[in-house]
Amino acid sequence: MAVRKRRRSASQKRRESQLKAGAWGGVVVLALLLTFWSVIWSYAVEVSIIGAVGGGAWWLWRTDRLIRVSDRRWRHDEAVSVGHRRLAEVDIMDGTQFEDFVADLCRRDGCTDVRRVGRTGDDGADVRGRLPDGRTMVIQCKRYNPKRKISNGEVRNLLGSQVHFKADVAIFVTTTYFSAPAERCAVQNGVVAVHRDHLGLWNNGAALPSLTAVNGAGQGDRRHRALRKDTYE
Structure with a gap:
């Protein structure tokens, strides 16, 4: 018991010593503030004003950014929705009509020498031409039911073309x-x-070159929606 009392006593002494040191430190700081207040008060006010202005500016910037990001997402989703509604007409086209439709979109966007070449034995090319920057292009067109998926083999056939x-x-x-x-x-x-x-x-007015910037994104599932979200932030 005597040992425990000695330990408690030593612990209490340390705490008391720390409290006293803290109190004296506070007194010293307060004394310094009172002594030099006429010198430092103007700096304190300036720091407070700068902090308030900076905080307000950051809040306004952050709010504006969130609004802009939200607006871009809404406009993008609305454009996709409108484009899908317009695709109802495309869904009833036959293969040849769809190829002509794609060729017309290319011409609308400034592509040159655009011609439909799709036919039996077309070597995997349905439309050929030049992009607005002069590069040659070859296009494969597939008007499928939306529930069907494009296979890896079909993409490889286009690479061969x-x-x-x-x-x-x-x-x-x-x-x-x-x-x-x-x-x-x-x-x-x-x-x-x-x-x-x-x-x-694209059908809703986006230019063909702009689609290359989002290649591999936006296929509607959860993973692509997350990718699109990161892109817009």
């Missing part, structure tokens, strides 16, 4: 979506994969 025609850019345009392997194959090999969402945007 690109080599055959010595085209600078290969573009795959479809009314449906790409399977995961097909999407990876397209992105890894520089194929512009224009799936249903992007076709809706």
